[in-house]
Amino acid sequence: MEGVGRMEAEGNGRGYLSERGWKSWAFTLDHKRIGAMYLWTTTVFFLIGGVFALLLRLELLSPQARYFSNHTYNVFFTLHGAMMIFLFIIPAIPSGLGNFFIPLHIGARDVAFPRLNLASYWVFAAGFLVIIGSLVAPMDTGWTFYTPYSAKSAAAVTTLSLGIFLIGMSSILTGLNFIVTIHKLRAPGMTWHRLPLFIWGMYSTSIIQVIATPVVGVTFLLLAAERIFGVGFFDPTKGGDPVLFQHFFWFYSHPVVYVMILPAMGIVSEVIPVFSRKPIFGYKAIAYSSVAIALGGFLVWGHHMFTSGMSPLANAIFSLMTFFVAVPTAVKVFNWTATLYRGSITFEAPMLYALTFIFLFIVGGLTGPFLGALATNVQLHDTYFVVAHFHYTMMGGTVMGFLAGLHYWFPKMTGRMLNEKVARVAWALIFVGFNVTFFTMFILGVRGMPRRYAEYLPKFHTENVISTIGSAVLAAGILVMCWNFLQGLRKGAPAPANPWRALSLEWRAASPPETENFPEIPLVTEWPYGYGTPKG
Amino acid sequence: MAHGTGHSRRAGIAVFVALLLLTAVTVLVSYVDLGLWNTVVALLIASVKASLVALFFMHLKGESRLVWGFALFPIVFLALILLGTLSDTMLR
Amino acid sequence: MSDPSGEHGDPAVAFESAKLGVWTFLATEVLLFGALFTAYTVFRIRYPEMFRVEHAKLDRVLGAANTVVLITSSLMVVLGVDAIKRGKARLLEAYFGATILLAGVFLCVKYAEYAAKFHHGIYPRTNLFFSIYFMLTGLHGIHVLLGMGVLSYVIILSRRGRLSASYYTPAEMSGLYWHFVDLVWIYLFPLLYLVG
Numbered sequence A: 001m002e003g004v005g006r007m008e009a010e011g012n013g014r015g016y017l018s019e020r021g022w023k024s025w026a027f028t029l030d031h032k033r034i035g036a037m038y039l040w041t042t043t044v045f046f047l048i049g050g051v052f053a054l055l056l057r058l059e060l061l062s063p064q065a066r067y068f069s070n071h072t073y074n075v076f077f078t079l080h081g082a083m084m085i086f087l088f089i090i091p092a093i094p095s096g097l098g099n100f101f102i103p104l105h106i107g108a109r110d111v112a113f114p115r116l117n118l119a120s121y122w123v124f125a126a127g128f129l130v131i132i133g134s135l136v137a138p139m140d141t142g143w144t145f146y147t148p149y150s151a152k153s154a155a156a157v158t159t160l161s162l163g164i165f166l167i168g169m170s171s172i173l174t175g176l177n178f179i180v181t182i183h184k185l186r187a188p189g190m191t192w193h194r195l196p197l198f199i200w201g202m203y204s205t206s207i208i209q210v211i212a213t214p215v216v217g218v219t220f221l222l223l224a225a226e227r228i229f230g231v232g233f234f235d236p237t238k239g240g241d242p243v244l245f246q247h248f249f250w251f252y253s254h255p256v257v258y259v260m261i262l263p264a265m266g267i268v269s270e271v272i273p274v275f276s277r278k279p280i281f282g283y284k285a286i287a288y289s290s291v292a293i294a295l296g297g298f299l300v301w302g303h304h305m306f307t308s309g310m311s312p313l314a315n316a317i318f319s320l321m322t323f324f325v326a327v328p329t330a331v332k333v334f335n336w337t338a339t340l341y342r343g344s345i346t347f348e349a350p351m352l353y354a355l356t357f358i359f360l361f362i363v364g365g366l367t368g369p370f371l372g373a374l375a376t377n378v379q380l381h382d383t384y385f386v387v388a389h390f391h392y393t394m395m396g397g398t399v400m401g402f403l404a405g406l407h408y409w410f411p412k413m414t415g416r417m418l419n420e421k422v423a424r425v426a427w428a429l430i431f432v433g434f435n436v437t438f439f440t441m442f443i444l445g446v447r448g449m450p451r452r453y454a455e456y457l458p459k460f461h462t463e464n465v466i467s468t469i470g471s472a473v474l475a476a477g478i479l480v481m482c483w484n485f486l487q488g489l490r491k492g493a494p495a496p497a498n499p500w501r502a503l504s505l506e507w508r509a510a511s512p513p514e515t516e517n518f519p520e521i522p523l524v525t526e527w528p529y530g531y532g533t534p535k536g
Numbered sequence B: 001m002a003h004g005t006g007h008s009r010r011a012g013i014a015v016f017v018a019l020l021l022l023t024a025v026t027v028l029v030s031y032v033d034l035g036l037w038n039t040v041v042a043l044l045i046a047s048v049k050a051s052l053v054a055l056f057f058m059h060l061k062g063e064s065r066l067v068w069g070f071a072l073f074p075i076v077f078l079a080l081i082l083l084g085t086l087s088d089t090m091l092r
Numbered sequence C: 001m002s003d004p005s006g007e008h009g010d011p012a013v014a015f016e017s018a019k020l021g022v023w024t025f026l027a028t029e030v031l032l033f034g035a036l037f038t039a040y041t042v043f044r045i046r047y048p049e050m051f052r053v054e055h056a057k058l059d060r061v062l063g064a065a066n067t068v069v070l071i072t073s074s075l076m077v078v079l080g081v082d083a084i085k086r087g088k089a090r091l092l093e094a095y096f097g098a099t100i101l102l103a104g105v106f107l108c109v110k111y112a113e114y115a116a117k118f119h120h121g122i123y124p125r126t127n128l129f130f131s132i133y134f135m136l137t138g139l140h141g142i143h144v145l146l147g148m149g150v151l152s153y154v155i156i157l158s159r160r161g162r163l164s165a166s167y168y169t170p171a172e173m174s175g176l177y178w179h180f181v182d183l184v185w186i187y188l189f190p191l192l193y194l195v196g
């Protein structure tokens, strides 16, 4: 690529991390620092949410409610779900890694509206503080907050609604910022078809954030209004319609699964070519399928409501559309596989996680159509099959993609290398633990174990014990990984500017990058996937 | 960047007058009982008014295709949430 | 960093970015109100009789008056933005001041309407029509309030001499937002007051 030698800065200084003191963080306008703040915050919530998950698994060791009351169990799965969704997985990749790498990827000095960017972090912080405040009367409604129960529950639903409204606002502002940034701040020569695929993923994600989030915002406002003023939209005794709540909720919450997965797919599309030393196969197909998934994702929300008493026509339409949105997803999987084919593959940690993503996501993805089909859905709805399905897509998919990204970009973000051996040990524990924990849940689901109960029939005992053992292994893996990150941060070997010999622009900045990212704005003459070609 | 001109002021005032007239029309029509057509007429007039505001006050008229895209894009989704929800509630 | 917004090297890019940003924000707003309009449609189709009876309790004349107020305020914004494009900062401040005044009138009328309803024992919980009425107009009212804040901020900027014929982005952008608030009301008025 043009100018690599000239532009490549040495990774010796502390770059954007030079300034110290809390003020240099709290008031920073630097997208890298804001991204880092999101990463820290969301990781903390990931760990807290994980503790709740372990408590759930602990309880499920025995068929009777032994350690916690039924109510406490309800609270735990609600907090686990709500934290994982709203405070970890939705913001983690977009607001964390997205903030850090979008400007670097497109050759810009910052996002389009740096002050708005800082504001959205603080709105996010206000949101999670309010959510923490709601713990005085913790939620027991499940993360879906279905009415009429949520309108009546004695828990602090109103406070929590407000908190989620704020989180949503932050998400909207971030999406808005990214859309404008990608349109307006690309470096000279950075045409749409030269954009890294991560950017395509983030662009599609941002569309969803901007269009879908306001709907859930109003929904939570209406829920709060129902509790405060007695507004009756969702209250059947006033002629309202509880299913309307579900429509609004899923109009957001289905598209939002693509807010979770599209950026992860973007990361995988970056990592695979680098570690197979091959150009990405079918660039345009991957790029456009991101947009297609984002738009198509709006057409299928009803597939969460097949058993809600929705009209037969709506059931049929939503079921049919669900099969169509599976197509662009499959396109991506084919393209990644084709990229791997006859590549010179090496198995560093980022690649291990990227491959794990593909594998687990195929399992999660292929179990989706079972749930999208009307007949099987009625059987499997609200069983552990669903729990297994969404953990395979969310944890096996998004979280693995996120970890791939963290390992891949760790040298760039911190200026230090990770211990590769420890990283692989952690990966192995996570991989084994994950599958033991969640594959058993498919079996439990098919055999009819319902979700969201602290107690179950004795015939499900063995699998539940296996699953809990798996979750312990998984937790051990995550702890080892965290330890490795902390060690790397403190005393990892200094990272060169481009440890993976990758071609996208962020690797032309120093490790860690300077505050203004590039000494001068790069001139882009090629796409970033020219691996293995003479010029690469 | 366009600069203010006498022409744009006159256009603004013309649109303003049109909006006032349309408001008067829609109020007057509402006193006549046309059944379902009341709603249709009211929505049509509102849409004409909204278009005037968007085209002239928000000067969508002279904007690039990109801005047009940004402006029209959400309307598709408005239609979607409306139709998708009605496909259930009207036929339940 | 030469341009007054201090965020971009190139003022033309900054202007275009701000414009796209505002339009994206408005897209969000469309869906925000869109969900409420959906609820309106669902219940209106389900309970036509209730809507017919209940909407008659609203005061058409006050609603129409408020429509005129908002349309006028929009014209003021148009003229204000036009003024600053010609470099006339004082004129901008006068026009935007008038807009804020009209917005205040709008809210006062709204307040009078609300007070009258409460006086007659009509609350958001009374029935679905009034649930929707209060939610829609309430949310719109909050937008009017926010708009007043934004327009005041532009006036302050202008008083500090930060706006000119070559840099008027904040005036233009706040104007876009204000017209949108007007546009929402253009739909609210007939749907609630005229055809309920």
Ligand code: HEM
Residues within 6 Å of the ligand: A050, A053, A054, A056, A057, A077, A078, A080, A081, A082, A084, A085, A088, A089, A141, A142, A143, A144, A387, A391, A394, A395, A399, A437, A450, A451, A452, A453, A471, A474
């Ligand atoms: C540490 C690994 C994890 C374990 C062992 C685990 C385990 C569980 C268990 C046992 C349930 C409750 C099932 C029930 O009673 O219905 C559950 C629910 C859930 N989990 Fe996880 N989970 C893990 C990680 C995650 C992650 C990473 C996410 C998302 C990013 C996630 C999202 C959810 C959601 C949304 C629910 C549904 C909550 C509800 O029913 O309201 N989990 N999980």
Ligand SMILES: [Cu+2]
Residues within 6 Å of the ligand: A253, A254, A257, A300, A301, A303, A304
């Ligand atoms: Cu879905």
